[in-house]
Amino acid sequence: MxxxxxxxxxxxxxxxxxxxxxxxxxxxxxxxxxxxxxxxxxxxxxxxxxxxxxxxxxxxxxxxxxxxxxxxxxxxxxxxxxxxxxxxxxxxxxxxxxxxxxxxxxxxxxxxxxxxxxxxxxxxxxxxxxxxxxxxxxxxxxxxxxxxxxxxxxxxxxxxxSAADNIYAMYNGADIDFPTVKDKDGNEIKITHGNFVPILSGADRQLRKDAFKALYGTYGKMKNTIAATYNANVEQACFYADVRNYPSTRAMYLDESNIPEEVYDNLIEVVHEHMDLMHRYVSLRKKALGVDQLHMYDVYAPIVETPDKKIPFEKAKEMVKAGLAPMGKDYINKLQEGFDNRWIDIYENEGKRSGAYSWGAYGIHPYVLLNYQGTLDHVFTLAHEMGHALHSYYSDSNQSYINAGYKIFVAEVASTCNESLLIHYLLKNTDDKAEKAYLINHFLEQFKGTLYRQTMFAEFEKITHKMVEEGETLTSDILCKVYYDLNKQYFGENMVLDEEIALEWARIPHFYNPFYVYQYATGISAAIALSKKIMEQGEAGVKDYMKFLTGGGSKDPIDLLKLAGVDMTTKEPIEKALELFKELLDQMEQSFLSIDTNA
Structure with missing residues:
Protein backbone atom coordinates (compact mmCIF):
# COMPACT_ATOMS: atom_id res chain seq x y z
CA MET A 1 0.00 0.00 0.00
CA SER A 162 25.46 11.52 13.10
CA ALA A 163 26.49 10.38 9.61
CA ALA A 164 26.82 6.69 10.52
CA ASP A 165 23.38 6.61 12.10
CA ASN A 166 21.85 8.48 9.14
CA ILE A 167 23.52 6.21 6.57
CA TYR A 168 22.33 3.08 8.34
CA ALA A 169 18.81 4.47 8.74
CA MET A 170 18.62 5.30 5.04
CA TYR A 171 19.87 1.85 4.03
CA ASN A 172 17.71 -0.06 6.50
CA GLY A 173 14.62 2.11 6.05
CA ALA A 174 14.56 2.99 2.38
CA ASP A 175 17.14 1.19 0.24
CA ILE A 176 17.11 -2.36 1.54
CA ASP A 177 15.13 -4.69 -0.69
CA PHE A 178 14.14 -8.04 0.74
CA PRO A 179 13.20 -10.91 -1.58
CA THR A 180 9.92 -12.73 -2.03
CA VAL A 181 9.27 -16.14 -0.47
CA LYS A 182 6.42 -18.61 -0.91
CA ASP A 183 4.11 -20.00 1.74
CA LYS A 184 2.86 -23.60 1.86
CA ASP A 185 0.07 -22.75 -0.61
CA GLY A 186 2.47 -21.24 -3.12
CA ASN A 187 1.48 -17.64 -2.43
CA GLU A 188 4.32 -15.18 -2.86
CA ILE A 189 5.10 -12.96 0.11
CA LYS A 190 7.55 -10.09 -0.09
CA ILE A 191 9.48 -9.79 3.16
CA THR A 192 9.31 -6.42 4.91
CA HIS A 193 10.44 -5.14 8.28
CA GLY A 194 6.80 -5.14 9.31
CA ASN A 195 5.89 -8.71 8.37
CA PHE A 196 9.16 -10.52 9.20
CA VAL A 197 8.39 -11.20 12.88
CA PRO A 198 4.73 -12.09 12.14
CA ILE A 199 6.03 -14.63 9.59
CA LEU A 200 8.40 -16.05 12.21
CA SER A 201 5.44 -16.14 14.61
CA GLY A 202 3.39 -18.26 12.21
CA ALA A 203 2.89 -22.01 12.03
CA ASP A 204 4.40 -22.51 8.54
CA ARG A 205 7.88 -23.76 9.45
CA GLN A 206 9.23 -23.85 5.91
CA LEU A 207 8.07 -20.27 5.39
CA ARG A 208 9.78 -19.29 8.63
CA LYS A 209 13.00 -20.91 7.51
CA ASP A 210 12.89 -19.39 4.03
CA ALA A 211 12.10 -15.90 5.35
CA PHE A 212 14.82 -16.19 7.98
CA LYS A 213 17.46 -17.18 5.44
CA ALA A 214 16.29 -14.65 2.86
CA LEU A 215 16.29 -11.71 5.26
CA TYR A 216 19.71 -12.41 6.74
CA GLY A 217 21.05 -13.30 3.30
CA THR A 218 20.13 -9.76 2.26
CA TYR A 219 22.01 -8.27 5.19
CA GLY A 220 24.89 -10.64 4.51
CA LYS A 221 25.42 -9.11 1.06
CA MET A 222 26.14 -5.77 2.74
CA LYS A 223 27.75 -7.02 5.95
CA ASN A 224 31.10 -5.32 5.40
CA THR A 225 29.50 -1.97 4.68
CA ILE A 226 27.18 -2.27 7.68
CA ALA A 227 30.09 -3.30 9.90
CA ALA A 228 32.06 -0.25 8.78
CA THR A 229 29.02 1.93 9.50
CA TYR A 230 28.58 0.46 12.98
CA ASN A 231 32.30 0.77 13.68
CA ALA A 232 32.14 4.45 12.67
CA ASN A 233 29.27 5.01 15.06
CA VAL A 234 31.20 3.44 17.94
CA GLU A 235 34.30 5.44 16.97
CA GLN A 236 32.41 8.73 17.21
CA ALA A 237 31.08 7.71 20.63
CA CYS A 238 34.62 6.91 21.76
CA PHE A 239 35.81 10.30 20.50
CA TYR A 240 33.25 12.23 22.55
CA ALA A 241 33.85 10.09 25.65
CA ASP A 242 37.59 10.68 25.37
CA VAL A 243 37.47 14.45 24.90
CA ARG A 244 34.91 14.79 27.68
CA ASN A 245 37.09 12.91 30.13
CA TYR A 246 34.93 9.85 30.61
CA PRO A 247 36.60 6.49 31.26
CA SER A 248 34.38 4.81 28.64
CA THR A 249 31.53 5.40 26.24
CA ARG A 250 29.22 3.53 28.60
CA ALA A 251 30.10 5.83 31.47
CA MET A 252 29.31 8.82 29.25
CA TYR A 253 25.93 7.58 28.08
CA LEU A 254 24.81 6.43 31.54
CA ASP A 255 25.91 9.73 33.06
CA GLU A 256 23.31 11.55 30.97
CA SER A 257 20.69 10.16 33.36
CA ASN A 258 23.04 9.90 36.34
CA ILE A 259 22.69 6.10 36.29
CA PRO A 260 25.43 4.25 38.22
CA GLU A 261 27.31 1.78 36.02
CA GLU A 262 26.57 -0.83 38.68
CA VAL A 263 22.94 -0.84 37.47
CA TYR A 264 24.14 -2.05 34.06
CA ASP A 265 26.53 -4.61 35.52
CA ASN A 266 23.93 -5.84 38.03
CA LEU A 267 21.55 -6.51 35.16
CA ILE A 268 24.03 -8.66 33.23
CA GLU A 269 25.19 -10.41 36.40
CA VAL A 270 21.69 -11.36 37.60
CA VAL A 271 20.67 -12.56 34.14
CA HIS A 272 23.81 -14.70 33.95
CA GLU A 273 22.95 -16.17 37.35
CA HIS A 274 19.53 -17.16 36.01
CA MET A 275 20.56 -18.34 32.55
CA ASP A 276 19.29 -21.80 33.46
CA LEU A 277 15.73 -20.44 33.28
CA MET A 278 16.25 -19.29 29.71
CA HIS A 279 17.72 -22.68 28.82
CA ARG A 280 14.70 -24.38 30.43
CA TYR A 281 12.41 -22.26 28.28
CA VAL A 282 14.33 -23.21 25.14
CA SER A 283 14.01 -26.89 26.12
CA LEU A 284 10.28 -26.44 26.75
CA ARG A 285 9.85 -24.78 23.37
CA LYS A 286 11.64 -27.64 21.62
CA LYS A 287 9.41 -30.24 23.29
CA ALA A 288 6.23 -28.26 22.73
CA LEU A 289 6.92 -27.80 19.02
CA GLY A 290 7.72 -31.51 18.73
CA VAL A 291 10.86 -30.93 16.66
CA ASP A 292 14.06 -32.96 16.66
CA GLN A 293 16.04 -29.75 16.38
CA LEU A 294 15.05 -26.25 17.50
CA HIS A 295 16.33 -23.59 15.11
CA MET A 296 16.59 -19.83 15.47
CA TYR A 297 13.65 -19.43 13.11
CA ASP A 298 11.54 -21.37 15.64
CA VAL A 299 11.96 -18.99 18.57
CA TYR A 300 8.81 -16.96 17.82
CA ALA A 301 6.55 -19.76 16.65
CA PRO A 302 3.47 -20.29 18.85
CA ILE A 303 3.75 -23.43 20.95
CA VAL A 304 0.02 -23.50 21.65
CA GLU A 305 -2.88 -22.72 19.35
CA THR A 306 -5.07 -19.70 19.85
CA PRO A 307 -8.48 -19.29 18.17
CA ASP A 308 -7.94 -15.58 17.52
CA LYS A 309 -5.00 -15.24 15.17
CA LYS A 310 -5.77 -11.77 13.81
CA ILE A 311 -7.02 -8.99 16.06
CA PRO A 312 -8.68 -5.99 14.37
CA PHE A 313 -7.38 -2.65 15.58
CA GLU A 314 -10.75 -1.67 17.05
CA LYS A 315 -10.67 -4.79 19.21
CA ALA A 316 -7.06 -4.12 20.15
CA LYS A 317 -8.07 -0.71 21.53
CA GLU A 318 -10.80 -2.26 23.67
CA MET A 319 -8.42 -4.89 25.00
CA VAL A 320 -5.90 -2.23 25.98
CA LYS A 321 -8.54 -0.09 27.68
CA ALA A 322 -9.80 -3.03 29.71
CA GLY A 323 -6.31 -4.09 30.67
CA LEU A 324 -5.34 -0.62 31.85
CA ALA A 325 -8.55 -0.05 33.83
CA PRO A 326 -6.67 -0.36 37.18
CA MET A 327 -4.93 2.91 36.27
CA GLY A 328 -8.15 4.80 36.99
CA LYS A 329 -10.70 6.93 35.19
CA ASP A 330 -8.47 9.89 34.33
CA TYR A 331 -5.84 7.69 32.71
CA ILE A 332 -8.45 5.78 30.68
CA ASN A 333 -10.08 9.03 29.55
CA LYS A 334 -6.74 10.29 28.24
CA LEU A 335 -6.15 6.96 26.52
CA GLN A 336 -9.54 7.25 24.81
CA GLU A 337 -8.75 10.82 23.79
CA GLY A 338 -5.69 9.52 21.94
CA PHE A 339 -7.75 6.80 20.25
CA ASP A 340 -10.47 9.22 19.18
CA ASN A 341 -8.30 12.09 17.96
CA ARG A 342 -5.81 10.43 15.63
CA TRP A 343 -2.74 10.40 17.81
CA ILE A 344 -1.80 7.11 16.13
CA ASP A 345 -0.47 6.25 12.64
CA ILE A 346 -1.68 2.69 12.50
CA TYR A 347 -0.75 0.63 9.44
CA GLU A 348 2.32 -0.15 7.36
CA ASN A 349 2.77 1.43 3.93
CA GLU A 350 5.58 1.51 1.38
CA GLY A 351 8.56 3.46 2.66
CA LYS A 352 7.17 3.90 6.17
CA ARG A 353 9.64 3.74 9.02
CA SER A 354 9.72 0.28 10.55
CA GLY A 355 8.91 -0.58 14.15
CA ALA A 356 6.95 1.59 16.54
CA TYR A 357 7.54 4.64 18.69
CA SER A 358 5.90 7.47 20.60
CA TRP A 359 7.08 11.03 20.01
CA GLY A 360 5.88 14.58 20.15
CA ALA A 361 6.63 18.18 21.06
CA TYR A 362 5.86 20.01 24.30
CA GLY A 363 2.49 21.73 24.23
CA ILE A 364 1.10 19.34 21.59
CA HIS A 365 -0.42 15.96 22.33
CA PRO A 366 1.98 13.02 21.79
CA TYR A 367 1.92 10.83 18.69
CA VAL A 368 2.39 7.10 18.16
CA LEU A 369 3.76 5.36 15.06
CA LEU A 370 2.73 1.73 14.58
CA ASN A 371 2.96 -0.83 11.80
CA TYR A 372 -0.01 -2.80 13.11
CA GLN A 373 -0.31 -6.37 11.79
CA GLY A 374 -3.15 -7.73 13.96
CA THR A 375 -1.07 -10.00 16.18
CA LEU A 376 -1.28 -10.23 19.95
CA ASP A 377 2.27 -8.92 20.06
CA HIS A 378 1.10 -5.79 18.25
CA VAL A 379 -1.73 -5.34 20.76
CA PHE A 380 0.96 -5.20 23.41
CA THR A 381 2.90 -2.77 21.23
CA LEU A 382 -0.15 -0.50 21.26
CA ALA A 383 -0.30 -0.66 25.07
CA HIS A 384 3.46 -0.10 25.23
CA GLU A 385 3.55 2.96 22.97
CA MET A 386 0.48 4.51 24.60
CA GLY A 387 2.34 4.09 27.88
CA HIS A 388 5.05 6.31 26.45
CA ALA A 389 2.47 8.71 25.06
CA LEU A 390 0.56 9.15 28.32
CA HIS A 391 3.81 9.44 30.27
CA SER A 392 4.62 12.37 27.97
CA TYR A 393 1.14 13.79 28.37
CA TYR A 394 1.25 13.73 32.18
CA SER A 395 4.83 15.00 32.34
CA ASP A 396 4.07 17.89 29.98
CA SER A 397 0.90 18.73 31.87
CA ASN A 398 2.62 18.85 35.27
CA GLN A 399 6.10 20.19 34.53
CA SER A 400 7.53 23.30 32.93
CA TYR A 401 9.15 22.90 29.52
CA ILE A 402 12.67 22.68 30.90
CA ASN A 403 11.67 19.93 33.38
CA ALA A 404 9.15 17.97 31.32
CA GLY A 405 11.47 15.76 29.31
CA TYR A 406 11.97 12.44 31.08
CA LYS A 407 14.96 10.19 30.61
CA ILE A 408 14.73 6.99 28.57
CA PHE A 409 15.57 4.95 31.66
CA VAL A 410 12.16 5.72 33.14
CA ALA A 411 10.34 5.90 29.80
CA GLU A 412 10.58 2.15 29.35
CA VAL A 413 9.13 1.64 32.82
CA ALA A 414 5.91 3.47 31.95
CA SER A 415 5.44 1.60 28.69
CA THR A 416 6.27 -1.85 30.05
CA CYS A 417 4.05 -1.33 33.10
CA ASN A 418 1.15 -1.04 30.66
CA GLU A 419 2.12 -4.34 29.06
CA SER A 420 2.31 -6.04 32.45
CA LEU A 421 -1.15 -4.79 33.44
CA LEU A 422 -2.58 -5.95 30.12
CA ILE A 423 -1.16 -9.47 30.34
CA HIS A 424 -2.44 -9.91 33.90
CA TYR A 425 -5.90 -8.77 32.80
CA LEU A 426 -5.96 -11.17 29.86
CA LEU A 427 -4.78 -14.10 32.00
CA LYS A 428 -7.37 -13.35 34.67
CA ASN A 429 -10.24 -13.10 32.23
CA THR A 430 -10.01 -16.35 30.35
CA ASP A 431 -11.14 -19.84 31.37
CA ASP A 432 -9.98 -21.39 28.13
CA LYS A 433 -6.97 -23.59 28.91
CA ALA A 434 -5.50 -23.26 25.44
CA GLU A 435 -5.89 -19.48 25.47
CA LYS A 436 -4.41 -19.24 28.96
CA ALA A 437 -1.44 -21.33 27.91
CA TYR A 438 -0.99 -19.09 24.88
CA LEU A 439 -1.01 -15.99 27.10
CA ILE A 440 1.41 -17.51 29.61
CA ASN A 441 3.67 -18.31 26.70
CA HIS A 442 3.31 -14.75 25.46
CA PHE A 443 4.35 -13.45 28.88
CA LEU A 444 7.29 -15.85 28.83
CA GLU A 445 8.14 -14.48 25.40
CA GLN A 446 8.12 -10.97 26.86
CA PHE A 447 10.71 -12.06 29.39
CA LYS A 448 12.74 -13.79 26.71
CA GLY A 449 12.52 -10.87 24.31
CA THR A 450 12.75 -7.99 26.79
CA LEU A 451 14.78 -9.14 29.75
CA TYR A 452 17.06 -11.79 28.26
CA ARG A 453 17.34 -10.56 24.67
CA GLN A 454 17.84 -6.89 25.54
CA THR A 455 20.42 -7.88 28.14
CA MET A 456 22.20 -9.85 25.43
CA PHE A 457 22.10 -6.74 23.26
CA ALA A 458 23.46 -4.72 26.19
CA GLU A 459 26.29 -7.20 26.60
CA PHE A 460 27.04 -7.01 22.85
CA GLU A 461 27.37 -3.24 23.14
CA LYS A 462 29.54 -3.50 26.24
CA ILE A 463 31.90 -5.90 24.43
CA THR A 464 32.07 -4.07 21.09
CA HIS A 465 32.53 -0.61 22.56
CA LYS A 466 35.30 -1.91 24.80
CA MET A 467 37.02 -3.45 21.79
CA VAL A 468 37.07 -0.12 19.94
CA GLU A 469 38.20 1.67 23.10
CA GLU A 470 41.15 -0.73 23.17
CA GLY A 471 42.08 0.06 19.57
CA GLU A 472 40.36 -2.71 17.60
CA THR A 473 38.39 -2.18 14.40
CA LEU A 474 35.01 -3.90 14.27
CA THR A 475 34.94 -5.95 11.08
CA SER A 476 31.99 -8.06 10.01
CA ASP A 477 33.85 -11.22 11.04
CA ILE A 478 34.50 -9.88 14.55
CA LEU A 479 30.93 -8.66 15.00
CA CYS A 480 29.49 -11.94 13.74
CA LYS A 481 31.68 -13.96 16.11
CA VAL A 482 30.82 -11.83 19.15
CA TYR A 483 27.12 -12.01 18.34
CA TYR A 484 27.14 -15.74 17.57
CA ASP A 485 28.95 -16.54 20.83
CA LEU A 486 26.44 -14.52 22.86
CA ASN A 487 23.55 -16.39 21.24
CA LYS A 488 25.23 -19.65 22.15
CA GLN A 489 25.54 -18.54 25.79
CA TYR A 490 21.99 -17.23 26.08
CA PHE A 491 20.10 -19.97 24.21
CA GLY A 492 22.07 -22.99 25.41
CA GLU A 493 22.71 -26.44 23.98
CA ASN A 494 19.11 -27.22 22.96
CA MET A 495 19.17 -24.50 20.27
CA VAL A 496 20.65 -25.08 16.83
CA LEU A 497 22.50 -21.87 16.09
CA ASP A 498 21.90 -21.31 12.39
CA GLU A 499 24.84 -19.45 10.93
CA GLU A 500 22.58 -16.63 9.72
CA ILE A 501 21.88 -15.52 13.32
CA ALA A 502 25.45 -14.24 13.49
CA LEU A 503 24.26 -11.40 11.22
CA GLU A 504 21.37 -10.26 13.39
CA TRP A 505 23.42 -7.36 14.79
CA ALA A 506 23.18 -5.84 11.31
CA ARG A 507 19.41 -5.37 11.55
CA ILE A 508 19.22 -3.79 15.03
CA PRO A 509 18.85 0.00 14.64
CA HIS A 510 19.05 0.55 18.41
CA PHE A 511 22.78 -0.19 18.30
CA TYR A 512 23.20 3.23 16.69
CA ASN A 513 21.85 4.77 19.88
CA PRO A 514 24.53 3.40 22.22
CA PHE A 515 23.68 1.93 25.62
CA TYR A 516 19.95 2.40 25.16
CA VAL A 517 18.62 -1.14 25.04
CA TYR A 518 19.57 -2.20 28.58
CA GLN A 519 16.80 0.10 29.74
CA TYR A 520 14.19 -2.23 28.26
CA ALA A 521 15.47 -4.96 30.60
CA THR A 522 15.65 -2.73 33.67
CA GLY A 523 12.33 -1.27 32.60
CA ILE A 524 10.46 -4.58 32.60
CA SER A 525 11.93 -5.34 36.03
CA ALA A 526 10.68 -2.06 37.49
CA ALA A 527 7.39 -2.31 35.61
CA ILE A 528 6.56 -5.73 37.01
CA ALA A 529 7.09 -4.40 40.53
CA LEU A 530 4.95 -1.32 39.86
CA SER A 531 2.13 -3.18 38.10
CA LYS A 532 1.97 -5.61 40.99
CA LYS A 533 1.70 -2.70 43.41
CA ILE A 534 -1.07 -1.08 41.34
CA MET A 535 -3.07 -4.32 41.16
CA GLU A 536 -2.63 -5.11 44.87
CA GLN A 537 -3.04 -1.60 46.33
CA GLY A 538 -5.52 -0.11 43.87
CA GLU A 539 -5.95 3.65 44.21
CA ALA A 540 -3.04 3.98 46.67
CA GLY A 541 -0.74 2.17 44.27
CA VAL A 542 -1.87 4.37 41.37
CA LYS A 543 -1.31 7.49 43.49
CA ASP A 544 2.33 6.55 44.10
CA TYR A 545 2.77 5.60 40.47
CA MET A 546 1.41 8.95 39.35
CA LYS A 547 4.10 10.71 41.40
CA PHE A 548 6.54 9.03 39.09
CA LEU A 549 4.46 9.48 35.91
CA THR A 550 4.00 13.23 36.42
CA GLY A 551 7.62 13.78 37.45
CA GLY A 552 9.02 14.31 33.96
CA GLY A 553 12.69 15.18 34.34
CA SER A 554 12.30 16.97 37.65
CA LYS A 555 14.46 14.37 39.45
CA ASP A 556 17.04 11.75 38.56
CA PRO A 557 15.39 8.59 37.13
CA ILE A 558 16.56 6.49 40.06
CA ASP A 559 14.93 8.94 42.50
CA LEU A 560 11.69 9.12 40.51
CA LEU A 561 11.34 5.35 40.71
CA LYS A 562 12.02 5.43 44.43
CA LEU A 563 8.98 7.75 44.74
CA ALA A 564 6.94 4.92 43.29
CA GLY A 565 8.59 2.33 45.55
CA VAL A 566 11.24 0.70 43.32
CA ASP A 567 15.00 0.91 43.94
CA MET A 568 16.92 0.06 40.76
CA THR A 569 20.32 0.45 42.42
CA THR A 570 19.74 -3.00 43.93
CA LYS A 571 19.46 -6.40 42.29
CA GLU A 572 16.05 -7.00 43.85
CA PRO A 573 13.76 -5.76 41.02
CA ILE A 574 15.58 -7.92 38.46
CA GLU A 575 15.59 -10.93 40.77
CA LYS A 576 11.87 -10.47 41.50
CA ALA A 577 11.09 -10.28 37.79
CA LEU A 578 12.98 -13.49 37.16
CA GLU A 579 11.10 -15.14 40.03
CA LEU A 580 7.89 -14.42 38.14
CA PHE A 581 9.48 -15.82 34.98
CA LYS A 582 10.26 -19.02 36.90
CA GLU A 583 6.69 -19.26 38.25
CA LEU A 584 5.23 -18.91 34.77
CA LEU A 585 7.75 -21.38 33.39
CA ASP A 586 6.76 -23.89 36.06
CA GLN A 587 3.10 -23.49 35.12
CA MET A 588 3.85 -23.92 31.44
CA GLU A 589 5.97 -27.02 31.98
CA GLN A 590 3.19 -28.60 34.05
CA SER A 591 0.37 -27.84 31.64
CA PHE A 592 1.62 -27.85 28.06
CA LEU A 593 1.44 -31.63 27.62
CA SER A 594 -2.34 -31.51 28.06
CA ILE A 595 -2.74 -28.98 25.28
CA ASP A 596 -2.58 -29.55 21.54
CA THR A 597 0.90 -28.25 20.70
CA ASN A 598 1.07 -29.29 17.09
CA ALA A 599 1.26 -25.69 15.90
Missing part, protein backbone atom coordinates in the same frame (compact mmCIF):
# COMPACT_ATOMS: atom_id res chain seq x y z
CA UNK A 2 1.25 3.47 -0.88
CA UNK A 3 1.03 6.30 1.65
CA UNK A 4 -1.66 8.15 -0.29
CA UNK A 5 -3.85 5.04 -0.20
CA UNK A 6 -4.09 5.06 3.60
CA UNK A 7 -7.48 6.04 4.99
CA UNK A 8 -7.15 9.35 6.78
CA UNK A 9 -8.71 7.97 9.98
CA UNK A 10 -5.83 5.48 10.18
CA UNK A 11 -3.16 8.19 10.07
CA UNK A 12 -1.90 10.59 12.70
CA UNK A 13 -3.20 14.13 12.67
CA UNK A 14 -0.03 16.11 12.04
CA UNK A 15 -2.06 19.26 11.44
CA UNK A 16 -2.49 19.44 15.23
CA UNK A 17 1.18 20.39 15.25
CA UNK A 18 1.27 22.47 12.07
CA UNK A 19 -1.66 23.31 9.83
CA UNK A 20 0.55 22.95 6.76
CA UNK A 21 4.10 22.35 5.61
CA UNK A 22 4.37 26.07 4.98
CA UNK A 23 3.53 26.83 8.62
CA UNK A 24 6.38 24.54 9.65
CA UNK A 25 8.75 26.23 7.20
CA UNK A 26 7.80 29.62 8.63
CA UNK A 27 8.82 28.42 12.09
CA UNK A 28 12.01 26.89 10.69
CA UNK A 29 13.13 30.19 9.21
CA UNK A 30 11.98 32.07 12.31
CA UNK A 31 14.14 29.87 14.51
CA UNK A 32 17.14 30.18 12.18
CA UNK A 33 16.80 33.96 12.31
CA UNK A 34 16.46 33.96 16.11
CA UNK A 35 19.72 32.06 16.53
CA UNK A 36 21.72 35.23 15.88
CA UNK A 37 20.20 36.74 19.04
CA UNK A 38 22.33 34.40 21.15
CA UNK A 39 25.32 36.62 20.37
CA UNK A 40 24.13 39.30 22.78
CA UNK A 41 24.25 36.83 25.65
CA UNK A 42 27.82 35.63 25.10
CA UNK A 43 30.05 36.69 28.01
CA UNK A 44 27.01 38.32 29.64
CA UNK A 45 24.83 35.62 31.23
CA UNK A 46 27.01 35.50 34.34
CA UNK A 47 27.07 39.25 34.92
CA UNK A 48 23.72 39.51 36.70
CA UNK A 49 20.70 37.38 37.48
CA UNK A 50 18.40 39.44 35.24
CA UNK A 51 20.41 38.64 32.11
CA UNK A 52 20.67 34.97 33.10
CA UNK A 53 16.91 34.72 33.54
CA UNK A 54 16.30 36.51 30.23
CA UNK A 55 18.61 34.06 28.48
CA UNK A 56 16.91 31.03 30.00
CA UNK A 57 13.48 32.21 28.88
CA UNK A 58 14.72 33.05 25.38
CA UNK A 59 16.37 29.64 25.17
CA UNK A 60 13.07 27.98 26.10
CA UNK A 61 11.25 29.98 23.43
CA UNK A 62 13.55 29.04 20.56
CA UNK A 63 13.89 25.42 21.66
CA UNK A 64 10.12 25.02 21.75
CA UNK A 65 9.99 26.16 18.12
CA UNK A 66 12.94 24.00 17.08
CA UNK A 67 11.45 20.96 18.79
CA UNK A 68 8.20 21.33 16.88
CA UNK A 69 10.04 21.79 13.59
CA UNK A 70 12.24 18.77 14.23
CA UNK A 71 9.45 16.44 15.32
CA UNK A 72 7.07 17.46 12.53
CA UNK A 73 9.72 17.19 9.81
CA UNK A 74 10.87 13.77 10.93
CA UNK A 75 7.41 12.34 11.54
CA UNK A 76 6.38 13.41 8.04
CA UNK A 77 9.60 11.86 6.76
CA UNK A 78 8.82 8.62 8.62
CA UNK A 79 5.45 8.36 6.85
CA UNK A 80 7.36 7.55 3.67
CA UNK A 81 11.14 7.63 3.81
CA UNK A 82 11.39 7.65 0.01
CA UNK A 83 9.64 11.05 -0.13
CA UNK A 84 12.40 13.50 -1.10
CA UNK A 85 10.46 16.53 0.14
CA UNK A 86 10.44 15.30 3.72
CA UNK A 87 13.98 13.95 3.42
CA UNK A 88 14.92 17.57 2.74
CA UNK A 89 12.82 18.87 5.64
CA UNK A 90 14.40 16.33 7.96
CA UNK A 91 17.85 17.45 6.87
CA UNK A 92 16.99 21.11 7.42
CA UNK A 93 15.58 20.35 10.86
CA UNK A 94 18.74 18.45 11.76
CA UNK A 95 20.82 21.43 10.60
CA UNK A 96 18.71 23.74 12.77
CA UNK A 97 19.30 21.58 15.83
CA UNK A 98 23.05 21.50 15.15
CA UNK A 99 23.22 25.27 14.67
CA UNK A 100 21.22 25.75 17.84
CA UNK A 101 23.65 23.53 19.73
CA UNK A 102 26.57 25.49 18.33
CA UNK A 103 25.01 28.85 19.19
CA UNK A 104 24.40 27.83 22.80
CA UNK A 105 27.75 26.11 23.33
CA UNK A 106 29.06 29.13 25.23
CA UNK A 107 26.46 28.86 27.98
CA UNK A 108 27.56 25.92 30.07
CA UNK A 109 31.27 26.87 30.19
CA UNK A 110 30.30 30.41 31.19
CA UNK A 111 28.06 29.15 33.98
CA UNK A 112 30.81 26.82 35.19
CA UNK A 113 33.26 29.71 35.36
CA UNK A 114 30.99 31.53 37.82
CA UNK A 115 31.38 31.59 41.56
CA UNK A 116 29.10 28.72 42.58
CA UNK A 117 28.01 30.48 45.75
CA UNK A 118 26.83 33.50 43.76
CA UNK A 119 25.03 31.30 41.26
CA UNK A 120 23.28 29.32 43.99
CA UNK A 121 22.22 32.57 45.65
CA UNK A 122 20.62 33.71 42.41
CA UNK A 123 18.82 30.39 42.04
CA UNK A 124 17.13 30.88 45.41
CA UNK A 125 14.99 33.60 43.81
CA UNK A 126 11.54 32.26 42.99
CA UNK A 127 11.72 33.31 39.32
CA UNK A 128 14.45 30.71 38.87
CA UNK A 129 12.38 27.86 40.34
CA UNK A 130 11.88 26.15 36.98
CA UNK A 131 15.59 26.29 36.19
CA UNK A 132 17.18 25.06 39.41
CA UNK A 133 17.47 21.45 38.33
CA UNK A 134 18.72 22.43 34.86
CA UNK A 135 21.53 24.50 36.36
CA UNK A 136 22.34 21.89 39.00
CA UNK A 137 22.76 19.28 36.23
CA UNK A 138 25.21 21.58 34.47
CA UNK A 139 27.21 21.85 37.68
CA UNK A 140 27.14 18.06 38.09
CA UNK A 141 28.70 17.70 34.63
CA UNK A 142 31.47 20.20 35.37
CA UNK A 143 34.26 17.63 35.08
CA UNK A 144 33.08 16.78 31.55
CA UNK A 145 32.43 20.29 30.20
CA UNK A 146 35.22 21.95 28.24
CA UNK A 147 36.12 25.55 27.46
CA UNK A 148 33.81 27.69 25.30
CA UNK A 149 35.74 27.34 22.06
CA UNK A 150 36.04 23.57 22.36
CA UNK A 151 32.36 23.20 23.23
CA UNK A 152 31.45 25.23 20.17
CA UNK A 153 33.59 22.99 17.96
CA UNK A 154 32.07 19.86 19.48
CA UNK A 155 28.56 21.21 18.95
CA UNK A 156 29.34 21.92 15.28
CA UNK A 157 30.67 18.39 14.87
CA UNK A 158 27.39 16.75 15.87
CA UNK A 159 25.88 16.79 12.41
CA UNK A 160 28.96 15.11 10.98
CA UNK A 161 29.01 12.67 13.88
Missing amino acids: KREEQKIENTWKMEDMYSSDQAMENDLYKALKMISEYNKYKDNVSKNKETLLEYLKFNDEINLIAEKVYVYSNQKYHEDMTNSKYQTYSGKAQKLVVELGSATAFFEPEILEMDENVLKEWLENKEFADYRRYISEILRAKAHTLDKKTEEILAKSKRMA
